[in-house]
Amino acid sequence: MSESLRSSDAVGLPQYTRVRDQLRRDIVDGLFKGDERLVLAGLCERYGVSMPPIREALNQLQVEGLVIIEPNRGARVREITPYFIKDIFDIRILLEPALLVRSMPALSESDFADLYGIQQDFENAIAAGDRAGILAGNDEFHHRIYQINPNHEAIRLLRQHDAVIGTMRIRFGYKDDRLQQIIYEHHALLRACRDRDADLAAAIATSHIRNSVVDLIGQSIS
CATH class of the missing domain: 1.10.10.10 (Winged helix-like DNA-binding domain superfamily/Winged helix DNA-binding domain)
Structure with a gap:
């Protein structure tokens, strides 16, 4: 064993x-x-x-x-190829912006306080080089939003691939500048949510996912 x-x-x-x-x-x-x-x-x-x-x-x-x-x-x-990784993230592009927009109108000041706290813990994990903490913090940030007004079946589909993506991140990590880019994207997302700008929030979420798949494919085949 x-x-x-x-x-x-x-x-x-x-x-x-x-x-x-x-x-x-x-x-x-x-x-x-x-x-x-x-x-x-x-x-x-x-x-x-x-x-x-x-x-x-x-x-x-x-x-x-x-x-x-x-x-x-x-x-x-199943062979883990760039096509397999891209297929997973294509599903996320279809689901995550919709889940974000669904929950955004119901976000309260208490929710934002929680999200900024989660984000700070995420940034602390980055500063400490804590890869497990980075993965947990990023996951908690997004799912904290989706649980405000959840679509449980959509979240279930995302969870099916969360473990695969997380395991690959533990194995391959991130490119040097990707984590700082994620910090910027998270803050941009929070600003759009505060402004209740659904179109901008969805666009940021889509770009965030596309940047992630490019980074992960680059790390896994390098």
Whole structure:
């Protein structure tokens, strides 16, 4: 069993969750190659668990898009290509500006205070070089807005890919100037929301996502 999987036992997560998260990391790290068959017996031995958690982990990774399960042929790894990454972010371009505009009219002064606090924590994480804190802060910033007037099905679709994107960010990081650009984009987004300028806010959100996909593709293929 991998060391990181063993250490995660202490947090009390279900076995399939721990297996899923470790297998996702292993796929992104390239330990399993694109189109490689995932043999259940081998996965059981590698991760030190029985068959049911492996099957559930594979089912969840299929939903995320990292694994393909075919009838009578089993599971294989989805190759992580620039096209795969772009497809994920194309979905986000369709959903995130709409979720932002949906929630914007209901943003209160208390909500803005929370958002500026989240943003400050995000900037502190950047200054400290805390990659996990950066990812958590960026995620919290956006989802804090979307939860004001949520579309739960749209948010569920975003969450399916959040873990994949986060794992890739942990693996590949950001270009040197991207994090400072994100700070600027977040503040611009907050200003547009304060002004209740839906068109500008949607345009900023769209540009923010497009800049992110360009950066991530550049990092992952460099």
